[in-house]
Amino acid sequence: MLFFLLQLLFHYFTFAPATYALGYPLSALDPFDSDFSTFSSLLEKRRYDDYQISDGQGGDALELATATLHGPFGVVPYALVPFEVYDHLLNMWESIDYAHVVLFPNAIEVAVQRGDSREANALKVGWKKNEVLLRM
Secondary structure, rough: OHHHHHHHHHHHHHHHHHHHOOOOOHHHHHHOOOOOOHHHHHHHHOHHHHHOOOOOOOOOOHHHHHHHHHHHHHOOHHHHOHHHHHHHHHHHHHHHHHHHHHHHHHHHHHHHHHHOOOHHHHHHHHHHHHHHHHHO
């Protein structure tokens, strides 16, 4: 009986503070639960065109990037996010990085060679907005 009581006290003082710190019951920390409904808006974005923020005017890149990448998570703790979502984010980041390193510089160089300063400036604004998305 004493062993049972000690075991109960151990579990209470070990796991109860973690439950209050996380704000979630420990039963919610199931690493094998693959509920993707929370992240469906993020997982639907397969191509760079689906999640790029580089079009339009400058000045709103941080808000757009936050809505694109952090919005689907809402208030879900990152510890509860399934691995497949992180894997998808890595693929998104690689395509954003490729656009930043290869596509935008090449397009800007072509616009400068053609003498189209308006297009070159618009591409530079898009490049900076893409950089904000890259750094998220």
